Amino acid sequence: MTEKETQEMMRSVFETNNNAKVSLPTAGFLILAGLLILGSFLILPAAAHxxxxxxxxxxxxxxxxxxxxxxxxxxxxxxxxxxxxxxxxxxxxxxxxxxxxxxxxxxxxxxxxxxxxxxxxxxxxxxxxxxxxxxxxxxxxxxxxxxxxxxxxxxxxxxxxxxxxxxxxxxxxxxxxxxxxxxxxxxxxxxxxxxxxxxxxxxxxxxxxxxxxxxxxxxxxxxxxxxxxxxxxxFTFSEWLLVPFSVIGIHRWEGQSWVTILGPLLLTVIAGFGLLFWQGRRERKTGTTIVGPFGWLAVTAGLFYLGTGMMLLVQTLLALSKAGMTGGAILPAVYIAVAILSGGFAIRIGLRSTGWGSKTNGISMIAVGIVGLFMWAGLLVGPVCAFAAGAGAIVYGKKRPE
CATH class of the missing domain: 2.60.120.380 (Jelly Rolls)
Structure with a gap:
């Protein structure tokens, strides 16, 4: 093999690895989320009404x-x-x-x-x-x-x-x-x-x-x-989409206050944006660490996913404190894991992107939105932001990951 051929091969390997920088984590996320969704649907028939x-x-x-x-x-x-x-x-x-x-x-x-x-x-x-x-x-x-x-x-x-x-x-x-x-x-x-x-x-x-x-x-x-x-x-499709709001009504029926129900979500979103503003001012003296519309939409989606994960965690702990530990806790544990993993993944992509990000990132956010709809993460706000970020990146984003 000549020196020129060797350089061409190395350049090809470098470009492949560079392109895989986001796609490999995306594939891992999709595989993990898919397994969690499959596991939840295997348990769902014992619980769903x-x-x-x-x-x-x-x-x-x-x-x-x-x-x-x-x-x-x-x-x-x-x-x-x-x-x-x-x-x-x-x-x-x-x-x-x-x-x-x-x-x-x-x-x-x-x-x-x-x-x-x-x-x-x-x-x-x-x-x-x-x-x-x-x-x-x-x-x-x-x-x-x-x-x-x-x-x-x-x-x-x-x-x-x-x-x-x-x-x-x-x-x-x-x-x-x-x-x-x-x-x-x-x-x-x-x-x-x-x-x-x-x-x-x-x-x-x-x-x-x-x-x-x-x-x-x-x-x-x-x-x-x-x-x-x-x-x-x-479930019909509309019944499935509206389950998160029905669940809020159920917790009100139980006698819980709005603070107990929505407090974990609001606290997560406010604290998350506050931390990003504080970090941005510390590093850049002004602004935030979020750059561009893709970043804002992806981070917002991620924080809402994390917030609903915290809501579900609080409700699970409250219920288990009355009923005692049981094997049924596996189902909410799966939903909590999906919400936290999806939220963290969306925030990570959002903070690493500028402008409308890349088309690969757009596909990733579409996947995040689909996972949120199936697993009731993000209280619909999260999936909508994820789909908006994904669509914008696919249309206006760069061809290669950043």
């Missing part, structure tokens, strides 16, 4: 409709006190399983709600409280409204021919709430929840089923409750 909030459903005629009751939902509500009731209705098909779980965020003897399940063809068990309204499916089927042909069919039922279908008779099952021995750790939120009642029944008669959540007359006070319905864990 789509959150709902019901309206003014204090009468059975205003029962809150639960669409697709085999899908896993959690409906959050409250009862004012003894004798207060909330009603829910569900269209069930023969062969479906009606699965219910009732819980509270406090677990005090002063408020232990119960369930009344009402369904067509259901074998009754227990005596419903007098203040719980019963369904009246046959009120519109008065005798004078029945056509003559149908009346003749009923009179000649002994023919063996099929007659008009009569309204189904509703049965009721009462599940009185019990004071839980301790809290269960719910990893999806995460939260510490106190189970009060549960019910599961294979549906044999299709039709409209009703569920009443009530505070017994012995309740010394009212309180908040959650009703979990169904068992199939699935």
């Amino acid at each position: 789509v959150p709902l909030t019901s309206g003014d459903n204090t009468h059975i005629d205003d029962a809150f409709p639960v669409t697709d009751p085999t899908k896993s939902w959690v409906i959050y509500g409250d009862l004012a006190g003894a004798g207060d009731v909330r009603y829910y209705q569900m269209e069930m098909v023969a062969g479906d399983e009606l699965r219910l779980s009732l819980f509270t965020p406090e677990g005090t003897a002063a408020f232990v709600p119960g369930l009344v399940v009402m369904g067509p063809g259901l074998s009754s068990s227990g005596t419903p409280p007098s203040f719980v309204e019963m369904p009246h499916p046959d009120e519109e089927h008065h005798e004078e409204d029945i056509p003559l042909d149908d009346t003749m069919d009923m009179l000649h039922a002994e023919d063996g021919h099929e007659t008009s279908e009569e309204p189904a008779i509703y049965g009721t099952v009462v599940i009185e709430g019990t004071m839980p021995a301790g809290a269960d750790f719910e990893p999806f939120t995460p939260s510490a929840l106190y189970p009060a009642a549960a019910y599961s029944q294979q549906v044999t008669a299709p039709g409209t089923w009703y569920v009443a959540v009530y505070a017994p007359e012995t309740s010394a006070s009212g309180g908040n409750f959650g009703l979990a319905v169904g068992y199939r864990e699935e």
